[in-house]
Amino acid sequence: MRADDFIDPLTIVHHNGKNTTSNGHWGAASGLPRAGYPLTIMFDGIDFSPLMSSTLGTADDARLRDLLSRCAGRDRAALRALYDLTAPKLLGIALRLLRNRPQAEDVVQEAFLQIWRNAGRFDTARGSAMGWMVAILRYRALDRIESEKRHTGTDELPDVAAELPVSVEDQSALAACLATLPEPWQRSINLAFVDGYSHSEIAELTKTPLGTIKSWILRGLASLKRCLEA
Amino acid sequence: MSQSLESGEGPPPDQRAGEYVLGLLRGMERAQFEAEMARDPALARAVAFWEDRLTPLALAAAPAITPPPSLWSAIDAAINPARPMASRRERLAALWNHAGLWRAVGALAIAAALVLVLIRPFNRPAAPPPSMVALLNQGNKPLFTVSLRENGSAQILPLGHVAPPAGKVWELWAVAKGVKPVPIGFLQPGLTRLPAGDIPASLRKPGVLIAVTVEQPGGSPSGAPTMPIVFDGPLSAVQG
Numbered sequence: 515m516r517a518d519d520f521i522d523p524l525t526i527v528h529h530n531g532k533n534t535t536s537n538g539h540w541g542a543a544s545g546l547p548r549a550g551y552p553l554t555i556m557f558d559g560i561d562f563s564p565l566m567s568s569t570l571g572t573a574d575d576a577r578l579r580d581l582l583s584r585c586a587g588r589d590r591a592a593l594r595a596l597y598d599l600t601a602p603k604l605l606g607i608a609l610r611l612l613r614n615r616p617q618a619e620d621v622v623q624e625a626f627l628q629i630w631r632n633a634g635r636f637d638t639a640r641g642s643a644m645g646w647m648v649a650i651l652r653y654r655a656l657d658r659i660e661s662e663k664r665h666t667g668t669d670e671l672p673d674v675a676a677e678l679p680v681s682v683e684d685q686s687a688l689a690a691c692l693a694t695l696p697e698p699w700q701r702s703i704n705l706a707f708v709d710g711y712s713h714s715e716i717a718e719l720t721k722t723p724l725g726t727i728k729s730w731i732l733r734g735l736a737s738l739k740r741c742l743e744a
Numbered sequence: 745m746s747q748s749l750e751s752g753e754g755p756p757p758d759q760r761a762g763e764y765v766l767g768l769l770r771g772m773e774r775a776q777f778e779a780e781m782a783r784d785p786a787l788a789r790a791v792a793f794w795e796d797r798l799t800p801l802a803l804a805a806a807p808a809i810t811p812p813p814s815l816w817s818a819i820d821a822a823i824n825p826a827r828p829m830a831s832r833r834e835r836l837a838a839l840w841n842h843a844g845l846w847r848a849v850g851a852l853a854i855a856a857a858l859v860l861v862l863i864r865p866f867n868r869p870a871a872p873p874p875s876m877v878a879l880l881n882q883g884n885k886p887l888f889t890v891s892l893r894e895n896g897s898a899q900i901l902p903l904g905h906v907a908p909p910a911g912k913v914w915e916l917w918a919v920a921k922g923v924k925p926v927p928i929g930f931l932q933p934g935l936t937r938l939p940a941g942d943i944p945a946s947l948r949k950p951g952v953l954i955a956v957t958v959e960q961p962g963g964s965p966s967g968a969p970t971m972p973i974v975f976d977g978p979l980s981a982v983q984g
Contacts, residue, residue, distance in 0.1 A: 590823060597816060605815075606806035619815050626819045640789075641796025648802050649765070649795040656767045660774075661910035686800040706766040707798060708805040713768055732755050735762035735794075742797050 578643035579636070586634035593630055600644065601626070604651045611655040611710040621658055625651040659710050691741035699734035702727055754883060761790035765798060771909040771958060772882060772974050779905050874899075874982055878954045882975035888931070890954050892979065896940040900931060907933040908958055915959040917969060918947040919976075925969055931956055950981045 578599065584592030601622060608618035608625075628650050636646050692700055698720070705711045705719065713731075717724040754760065760777065763769055769777050781787045874891035880900075881887065887906055892898045900916075908914045914931035916938075926947060929938045955976035957969045964970050 590820070593823065594816070594820070597819065601811050601815070602808035603803060603806065605809045605811050607802050609809060610806040619811065622811065623815060623818050623822075627822055630819075630823050640792040642799065644803070645796040645799035648799050652767065652802065656774075657910070659767075660770055688797055688800045692801070703766065704801070704805070706768050707801055710767055712770060731763065731766070731768065732759050735759045735766075736756075738797075739758055739762070739793075 575642045575644055578647075579638060582629075582633045582636050582643055582646075585630055586636075593626065596629070596647075597626060600647055604647065607648065607651060608655050610708060611652070612658060617658055617662070618655075621651065621654045624654045628654070655710065687742055688738075691738050694741055695734050695737055696730075698722070699730045699737075702730045703734050703738075706731065757784075757787055758790050758793075761787060762794050765791060765794035771912075772887075772906055775906050776882065776885065776887070776904070876948065876950065876979045876981055878977040878979045880954060880956065880975045880977045886977075887975050890977070890979070892943070892948060893940075896943055896945065896948060898936075898938040898943060900936040900938070902933060902935075905933075911961070912958045913961050913963065914956045914974070915963045915969070917953075917955045917957065918943055919953040919955050920947055920949070920951075925955065927963060927967060928954075930963065948979070950979055952979050953977070954979060 578596065581592045581596040581599075585596065604625060605618055605622050608621045609615060612618045612621065625647070629647055632650075636643065640646070692703070695703075701720070702716050705716045706713075711719065713727055714724055716722075717727045720727070755763070760769075761781075764774070764777050764781075781791060875894045876892040878890040878892075879886045879888075880890060886903055888900050888902050890898060890900045916928045916931050916936075917925040918928050919925045926944060928943045928947075929936070953976050955969075955973045957964070957971040957973055959970060
């Protein structure tokens with residue numbers, strides 16, 4: 515354990531929220547069992563350049579694609595180069611989702627092993643190399659969230675969500691499209707994608723009925739898709 | 745869970761793919777979606793669309809953090825067959841963490857389950873036909889079949905590849921109107937057999953709901969479900 519890596523200014527409080535919407539068939543099931551989990555925020559080692567824009571540009575993504583194809587040929591130096599370019603950002607994403615440094619590091623390790631094994635399956639037609647790697651990292655982090663039940667019993671928004679920029683690069687189509695959504699829809703999508711909260715956790719955090727959250731997100735996705743394809 | 749949206753057809757594939765990429769499909773729902781995606785290239789494309797398009801949001805919202813040197817060493821050790829690993833413990837840990845191993849174990853388990861399912865009818869004397877059956881559905885998707893024999897024993901078979909969330913179990917309940925749900929055992933991802941007597945005779949009736957919740961290993965300590973139903977189906981009598 516690296517206790518020194520943590521400060522935990524926020525401790526998520528135990529509370530017995532009443533779900534306003536029914537959960538399955540158990541009329542009496544008043545939400546999920548809860549446990550208080552400390553929310554840890556890591557300052558140590560954070561590089562505050564908010565965007566690693568060098569891996570977002572198409573030219574740089576071409577470099578990542580090249581490294582991936584070398585990884586497919588079992589070139590370990592290529593994996594190391596890929597790691598040097600992307601691991602800091604992937605660790606940041608994992609930490610934001612998991613809020614636990616050792617778990618975030620584990621997940622980055624799992625992700626790189628999967629990237630190494632599957633590099634040959636990366637298909638440029640499906641999108642950017644960085645997007646493919648971020649997706650792999652996120653599914654491993656989601657596995658961890660599910661197995662640790664990390665996100666139970668929160669009743670306040672983590673301040674980290676307010677401190678770090680959630681707006682996307684100005685020039686990205688996603689930023690423009692997100693900006694067209696009503697604020698509560700944007701926020702729900704962010705809480706899911708960026709912070710790894712489930713529908714019911716978002717409902718609880720925002721004190722909004724579960725059905726409303728589900729519908730906001732679905733409608734938000736439908737609008738985003740139309741906007742991104744326009 | 746998301747019962748409210750699962751009545752009827754549910755959201756269109758593009759939106760379900762979006763929910764999956766946002767990380768909103770959990771446990772069973774996620775496993776089921778991934779199985780569907782493996783069969784449906786259009787759904788896989790919809791997922792790839794969202795993965796790629798949402799990436800800028802993930803990148804913008806997280807800081808870059810310098811990993812400790814030990815992180816690369818662990819990765820390097822795992823991919824470097826020539827270099828012996830530092831310790832047996834590390835090697836075991838790497839194997840344990842190896843997703844491919846678990847996929848292989850999972851695939852073998854499915855293959856074994858299929859072999860059981862497919863071969864059993866041919867090399868066994870015909871078992872007595874079930875007196876009652878149920879189809880356990882999540883939304884409108886059937887996941888398991890339940891066959892109940894006259895003597896009260898039951899056999900439950902999966903219709904696809906599904907598993908409870910890691911570290912959790914599926915607990916089975918018999919639910920009749922106006923009565924507290926009765927725990928009747930645990931549901932395995934493969935074949936489950938419940939011995940005669942696990943389901944009380946008073947609950948072996950058409951209309952009684954067989955329901956499944958996700959519980960801690962060992963089951964709900966209170967004897968009452970602590971989580972919402974993830975899937976269920978009513979018993980119906982087999983016309984003999």
